[in-house]
Amino acid sequence: xxxxxxxxxxxxxxxxxxxxxxxxxxxxxxxxxxxxxxxxxxxxxxxxxxxxxxxxxxxxxxxxxxxxxxxxxxxxxxxxxxxxxxxxxxxxxxxxxxxxxxxxxxxxxxxxxxxxxxxxxxxxxxxxxxxxxxxxxxxxxxxxxxxxxxxxxxxxxxxxxxxxxxxxxxxxxxxxxxxxxxxxxxxxxxxxxxxxxxxxxxxxxxxxxxxxxxxxxxxxxxxxxxxxxxxxxxxxxxxxxxxxxxxxxxxxxxxxxxxxxxxxxxxxxxxxxxxxxxxxxxxxxxxxxxxxxxxxxxxxxxxxxxxxxxxxxxxxxxxxxxxxxxxxxxxxxxxxxxxxxxxxxxxxxxxxxxxxxxxxxxxxxxxxxxxxxxxxxxxxxxxxxxxxxxxxxxxxxxxxxxxxxxxxxxxxxxxxxxxxxxxxxxxxxxxxxxxxxxxxxxxxxxxxxxxxxxxxxxxxxxxxxxxxxxxxxxxxxxxxxxxxxxxxxxxxxxxxxxxxxxxxxxxxxxxxxxxxxxxxxxxxxxxxxxxxxxxxxxxxxxxxxxxxxxxxxxxxxxxxxxxxxxxxxxxxx
Amino acid sequence: xxxxxxxxxxxxxxxxxxxxxxxxxxxxxxxxxxxxxxxxxxxxxxxxxxxxxxxxxxxxxxxxxxxxxxxxxxxxxxxxxxxxxxxxxxxxxxxxxxxxxxxxxxxxxxxxxxxxxxxxxxxxxxxxxxxxxxxxxxxxxxxxxxxxxxxxxxxxxxxxxxxxxxxxxxxxxxxxxxxxxxxxxxxxxxxxxxxxxxxxxxxxxxxxxxxxxxxxxxxxxxxxxxxxxxxxxxxxxxxxxxxxxxxxxxxxxxxxxxxxxxxxxxxxxxxxxxxxxxxxxxxxxxxxxxxxx
Numbered sequence: 071x072x073x074x075x076x077x078x079x080x081x082x083x084x085x086x087x088x089x090x091x092x093x094x095x096x097x098x099x100x101x102x103x104x105x106x107x108x109x110x111x112x113x114x115x116x117x118x119x120x121x122x123x124x125x126x127x128x129x130x131x132x133x134x135x136x137x138x139x140x141x142x143x144x145x146x147x148x149x150x151x152x153x154x155x156x157x158x159x160x161x162x163x164x165x166x167x168x169x170x171x172x173x174x175x176x177x178x179x180x181x182x183x184x185x186x187x188x189x190x191x192x193x194x195x196x197x198x199x200x201x202x203x204x205x206x207x208x209x210x211x212x213x214x215x216x217x218x219x220x221x222x223x224x225x226x227x228x229x230x231x232x233x234x235x236x237x238x239x240x241x242x243x244x245x246x247x248x249x250x251x252x253x254x255x256x257x258x259x260x261x262x263x264x265x266x267x268x269x270x271x272x273x274x275x276x277x278x279x280x281x282x283x284x285x286x287x288x289x290x291x292x293x294x295x296x297x298x299x300x301x302x303x304x305x306x307x308x309x310x311x312x313x314x315x316x317x318x319x320x321x322x323x324x325x326x327x328x329x330x331x332x333x334x335x336x337x338x339x340x341x342x343x344x345x346x347x348x349x350x351x352x353x354x355x356x357x358x359x360x361x362x363x364x365x366x367x368x369x370x371x372x373x374x375x376x377x378x379x380x381x382x383x384x385x386x387x388x389x390x391x392x393x394x395x396x397x398x399x400x401x402x403x404x405x406x407x408x409x410x411x412x413x414x415x416x417x418x419x420x421x422x423x424x425x426x427x428x429x430x431x432x433x434x435x436x437x438x439x440x441x442x443x444x445x446x447x448x449x450x451x452x453x454x455x456x457x458x459x460x461x462x463x464x465x466x467x468x469x470x471x472x473x474x475x476x477x478x479x480x481x482x483x484x485x486x487x488x489x490x491x492x493x494x495x496x497x498x499x500x501x502x503x504x505x506x507x508x509x510x511x512x513x514x515x516x517x518x519x520x521x522x523x524x525x526x527x528x529x530x531x532x533x534x535x536x537x538x539x540x541x542x543x544x545x546x547x548x549x550x551x552x553x554x555x556x557x558x559x560x561x562x563x564x565x566x567x568x569x570x571x572x573x574x575x576x577x578x579x580x581x582x583x584x585x586x587x588x589x590x591x592x593x594x595x596x597x598x599x600x601x602x603x604x605x606x607x608x609x610x611x612x613x614x615x616x617x618x619x620x621x622x623x624x625x626x627x628x629x630x631x632x633x634x635x636x637x638x639x640x641x642x643x
Numbered sequence: 644x645x646x647x648x649x650x651x652x653x654x655x656x657x658x659x660x661x662x663x664x665x666x667x668x669x670x671x672x673x674x675x676x677x678x679x680x681x682x683x684x685x686x687x688x689x690x691x692x693x694x695x696x697x698x699x700x701x702x703x704x705x706x707x708x709x710x711x712x713x714x715x716x717x718x719x720x721x722x723x724x725x726x727x728x729x730x731x732x733x734x735x736x737x738x739x740x741x742x743x744x745x746x747x748x749x750x751x752x753x754x755x756x757x758x759x760x761x762x763x764x765x766x767x768x769x770x771x772x773x774x775x776x777x778x779x780x781x782x783x784x785x786x787x788x789x790x791x792x793x794x795x796x797x798x799x800x801x802x803x804x805x806x807x808x809x810x811x812x813x814x815x816x817x818x819x820x821x822x823x824x825x826x827x828x829x830x831x832x833x834x835x836x837x838x839x840x841x842x843x844x845x846x847x848x849x850x851x852x853x854x855x856x857x858x859x860x861x862x863x864x865x866x867x868x869x870x871x872x873x874x875x876x877x878x879x880x881x882x883x884x885x886x887x888x889x890x891x892x893x894x895x896x897x898x899x900x901x902x903x904x905x906x907x908x909x910x911x912x913x914x915x916x917x918x919x920x921x922x923x924x925x926x927x928x929x930x931x932x933x934x935x936x
Contacts, residue, residue, distance in 0.1 A: 100649070164683070173680045173898065179693045183700045190704050194711045194807045194817075197775055197783060525781065528801075537781035537805050547811045564697065568690050575686030582683075593657055597650045604647040608931040 072638070074125070075631045078115075081128030082624035085112050088131045089617045096605045104275030106136040106603040108267055136267040137603040140290070143274055146599065147281040147288065149591050151343040154282040156585035158348025162230055163356060163578045169222045170571050179567045181215045182371075184208045186549040193542035196524035197385065206519045209500060209511045216368050220506035223361050230353040231325050235317065237283050237346045238328065242314045244280040245298070248273055249312045252296055256309070259294075280306075284315070285343040302338030304330050323354045356577055360570060365505040367566040369556040372509060373413050374548050374563070376499035380484065380492035382523025382541030383534045387427065387481035393473040394496035394512055400450040400471055404443060404491055409450070412504035413494045416555060419445045420488030425532040426462035429479040433532030434462045443489035453491070473497065483534060485527040498523070651926055655919050662916040669909040672900040679898070688897070695894045702887045705809045709880045712807040712817035713873060719777050719819045720869045722767045723862060729760050729767075730829060730859040737836055737852035740845075747843040754840040761833045765796055768821060778821035781805055787821040788830075796830045798822045809879065819869055825861035832858040 089110040099105040113132030117124045171177020185208040192201040251273040258266040277288050277298060286306060289297040297308040305313050318329040319336045327336035328346060341350040398410040405417035425438035439460045441453065454473060457465030463477040473495060475482055484498055496502055496512065500522065503509040514521050525538020554560040561569065672678060679685040739745065740753050768778055768788045775783035779800030789799045798821045805818040832854035839847030 167681060167683055170682050172682070173677060173689075173692055173696075174675065179697070183697055187700055187704045190808050190811075191707065194708050195773075198773075533782070533801065535781035535783075535801055535803060537775065537779075537783035538803065539781075539806060539808075543806070543808055543811075543814060546808055550811055568693050571682045571693065572686050572690045575682035575684075575689055578683035579686055589657075593653065596653060600647045600650040600653070604649050606647045608648070611931045611935060 072631050072634050074118075074127070075627060078126070078128035079624045079627035079631065081115055081130060083621060083628070085129040085131050086617045086621035086624060090614055090621070092134055093610050093614045093617065096610050097607060100605040100607060104271050104278070105605070106138050106267065106271050106274075107605050108134050108136050110134055133264065134267060136265070136271065138270075138274075139599075139602055142595065142599055142602065143278075144288065146592075146595050147278050147286075149588060149595055150278050151281040151285050151347075153585070153588035153592050154345045155343045155348040155351075156581055156588050158345045159352055159356070160578065160581040160585050162226065162349070162352035163574070163581055166223060166226050166357065166360075166574075167578070169219045169360075170574050177571070178212075178215050178219065179564070179571065181208065181212045182549070182563060182567055185212050186546050189542055190546045192522070192524050193539040193546060196539045196542065197536045199519065202385070202519035202522050202524075205522055206511060206515055209515065212371070213501070213503075213509045213511055216364060216506040216509050220361060220364055223357050223364070224507075227325075227353050227357040227361070230349045230357065233349045234328065234346055234353075237344075237349065238315045238317065241280060241283045241346070244276050244283070245307050245312050245314065248276045248280070248296075248298065249307050249310050251276065252307070252309050255296075256294065281344065283344050284346045285339055300337055300339065301342060302340075304337060323358045325353060360574060361506070363566065363570050363573070365507075366556050366558045367563060367570065368506040368509050369412075369504050370553045370558075370566065371563045372501040372503055373416060373493060373555045374551070374553050375545055376493040376496065376501055377416075377487075377490055378541055378544045378548060379500040379523045380498045381422070381487045382498075382526045383483045383485070384518075384521035384523055385536055386518070386520040387425075387483040387534060388514070388521065389478065389481050390474065390476040391482060391497055391514070392468070392475075394499070394502045394514075395494070396471040397450040397467070397473070397495070398471070400454070400467055402449060403446050404448055404450055404453060404494075405445050411494050413490070413555070416490045417443065417445055417494050418489055419443060420490070422487035422489060422492055423485045423527075423529055424457060424460055424463075424475075425483045425485065425527050425534075426460060426477050427481045427483075427532070428462065431481070434480070436532045437530055438485065438527070438532050443491050445489075483527050483532075486529050648926065648930070652923070655923055655926070659916060659919045662912045662919065665912040666909065666916070669905050669912065672905050673902065673909070676900060676902075677898045678900045692894070692898055695890055695897060699887065699890045699894065701810065702883050702890060705813075705883045706880065706887065708807045708809045709876050709883065712809075712815055713876050713880070715772060715777065715805070715807075715817040716819075716869055716873050716876070718770070718772045720866060720873065722770045722777065723819070723866045723869060726764055726767050726829065727859065727862050727866060729764055730832075730855060730862060733757060733760055733833065733836060734852065734855045734859060737848055737855055740840060741849045741852055743845060745845070750840045750843050750848075754837060757833065757837050757840060761794075761796075761830075761837065764829065764833065765790060768796075768826060776800065778819055778826070780818065780820050780822075788826075795834065798826070815876070816872075819865065823865060825858065825865040828854070828858040828861050 089112065092108050092110040096107055110131055111133040112129050115127040115130045117126050119125075171180070185205070188201065188204040188208045192198070192205050195201050251269055255266045255269045255273065258269065273296070277286075280286055280298065285301040286298050287301060289295075289299065295309065298306045300306060305311070306315075307313070314331040315337070316329055316331040317326045319327040319334045328340050328350070329336060341347045341354075395411050397404075399406060399408045402408055405411075405414045407414065421440050421442045423438040423440055426434050428434050441456050441460075442448070443453065450467070450471075450473070454465045454467055457463070457473075457475055462480055463475060463482055465473065465475045468474050475497075484492055487493070493499055498514065498521075499512050500515055501509060502512045510516075524542040525535055526540050527534045549564055550562050552560040552562050552565070671680070679688060682689040736753050736756065740750055765788060769786045770777050776785065776787045779785055779787035781803040782799070782801040783805070785799055787798065787800045788796050790796050800821050802820070802822060804816040804820060806814045807817040808814050832851060835854050836848065836851035839851045
């Protein structure tokens with residue numbers, strides 16, 4: 071019977087030691103991400119029956135359980151997904167903040183104001199070369215500003231796109247890791263019959279990290295089957311079966327999308343959450359939208375000003391003029407789509423006047439010559455031929471099909487263009503280009519600020535009055551004129567500029583609010599998880615004392631039993 | 644719910660992070676003197692700021708334009724005043740020369756003075772400001788009046804007015820054109836007076852006197868009209884000065900930060916921050932590990 075007591079004490083020593091091992095493991099992993107507190111569950115050993123009596127046979131470690139709440143785990147995954155989305159979006163938007171300027175640093179709105187202000191000063195002093203230089207400089211400033219803004223946005227867009235590549239690599243590594251853990255968990259649990267707590271923690275953490283990258287749903291049908299799929303239902307991992315993400319297809323914005331490897335169909339719902347979703351949204355719906363708005367603003371500014379400018383005249387009329395846009399198909403109509411003329415669609419049936427002057431500056435003849443344009447009919451060749459027929463000048467196409475008009479020793483000017491053909495082909499325009507990437511002040515204005523149009527040639531007398539400011543007045547009026555030249559909703563250039571800043575600011579604020587909300591949610595869920603599964607060192611130490619005392623008591627039983635045996639053996643001696 | 648030490652630290656860290664954000668924002672506001680400077684800080688307020696600043700720039704442009712127009716009209720009026728004085732002198736001479744007692748020699752002597760006055764009128768009528776003809780319309784590069792071989796003066800400018808844009812929709816004329824009736828009457832009266840003196844015709848001198856009186860009256864009317872335009876510009880200048888002041892005030896109210904309130908918030912945040920730091924130190928000592936010896 072004394073042996074039985076010794077055996078029972080021995081089982082206790084072993085069980086208490088194992089429980090302290092579990093506590094030690096908990097304390098060791100107090101700061102391990104994803105670790106769930108484990109609890110040693112002790113149970114009585116199988117009793118022994120002696121006659122009518124049942125004698126207990128000590129204690130044994132029945133199980134080691136981890137503290138886990140599947141609903142909480144799922145909520146943390148969802149929260150991590152949305153938090154990562156908001157953080158990625160907010161960070162990406164913050165990076166481009168400088169693009170939109172601030173009240174302390176001049177932005178696009180300020181540049182536009184300055185440009186139109188300079189044109190207003192020119193309208194009031196059309197002969198003043200200083201005002202002309204001012205207009206040219208602010209025109210260059212706007213073009214530079216627009217280009218810089220676009221370059222920065224495109225650069226950030228490319229950065230977001232390459233960021234998606236990195237996240238896909240991470241996601242695929244996590245998917246591989248989860249599949250590997252599935253195998254290990256299955257093997258260990260099948261072998262030992264007990265739960266592989268640490269491996270399950272690692273798998274939950276990997277799934278949580280995967281959720282931070284891409285929106286997924288974890289399907290854990292029972293304790294053995296484990297499957298992760300995208301929100302669109304594409305399988306990523308099932309037990310040891312792995313499907314990788316890849317780049318492919320098209321996102322519709324010129325960038326390749328995210329697909330399942332081997333497929334070209336874009337993943338549904340990929341932009342709904344996670345870092346990949348955040349980067350995709352940033353790239354396509356935010357930066358892409360700003361670039362589109364910027365290009366639209368540029369198109370409206372460029373053509374809007376050019377249309378007015380081309381009908382005016384500078385202080386000094388040039389001897390020759392070359393269009394800054396080349397015709398791709400001279401035999402086709404001036405407004406044909408195949409001409410590759412950005413604003414060909416703006417050409418309408420109408421006419422313009424060309425005024426030729428001799429070397430003394432006398433109009434030849436007074437009143438100029440009218441060139442008629444019929445949209446869809448008049449070809450570039452025809453227009454050039456009509457111009458070439460005007461006395462005192464020649465017109466031709468150069469090797470790259472630019473229209474070249476030459477008045478020899480005299481000079482040439484234009485007026486009353488109701489067809490928009492001069493602006494479309496950039497003859498006598500202020501700006502060159504049709505979007506923020508190629509906008510510039512025209513070569514003619516860059517070379518000589520005197521060619522900036524403030525007034526217009528008198529259509530009846532062909533006189534170019536230096537004090538005239540009719541075109542300048544129209545141009546300063548243009549800043550408040552709503553246009554939709556590129557098919558966008560009608561708005562003035564100033565409204566477009568303000569809307570761009572407001573759009574951006576709204577997006578940042580929304581992302582910020584979303585991030586703050588998700589962070590608060592994350593803190594709450596993390597606190598709940600900490601309460602449930604976090605290691606509390608105080609509690610562990612108290613438990614340790616409890617098991618330590620039990621261990622000591624069991625050891626005392628061993629000592630007592632030993633003394634009892636000694637006493638028994640002493641009777642024999 | 645059991646609160647683990649980790650949760651306590653997380654909670655304190657989150658609070659510290661929020662307080663540091665408040666400190667950074669407050670410091671930025673105090674340093675800049677503005678409630679916000681970036682669009683991301685206040686989207687619609689930022690747009691309002693852009694609108695106010697656009698308005699201020701526009702008003703400043705308007706004030707510049709008014710100054711330009713006033714300068715031109717002031718110079719024009721000065722020339723018209725000078726021409727009026729010459730007409731008055733010519734009227735005086737004509738009154739004298741209309742007398743029957745005036746001899747031919749007297750009239751030829753007066754003719755010399757009239758021709759000199761006529762030259763002065765021609766000079767005043769061709770006056771330039773910043774190298775641009777005042778009275779030639781928009782043909783500012785050419786002389787407003789030219790004289791033919793016979794000494795006849797004719798208008799050489801065009802019929803377009805020099806305008807100044809006060810706003811994109813408010814355009815005002817900033818010039819007096821030489822083809823107005825006052826100028827033609829003036830030169831015609833002087834031509835008639837010269838011819839009458841050369842012909843020693845008392846009757847023609849009396850007729851010329853009438854023409855001079857008429858030209859003088861027209862020039863006075865013109866002068867009054869210019870004066871009225873300048874007066875109107877002065878009123879507009881006053882109006883735009885007021886608008887400018889109002890917009891500057893609005894900008895200050897809209898963008899300016901309440902320094903006292905911000906400093907109070909900073910102080911409040913500073914106390915919270917210090918308390919959080921102190922609590923971290925306290926938490927550090929609140930562990931069973933420290934009591935198990």
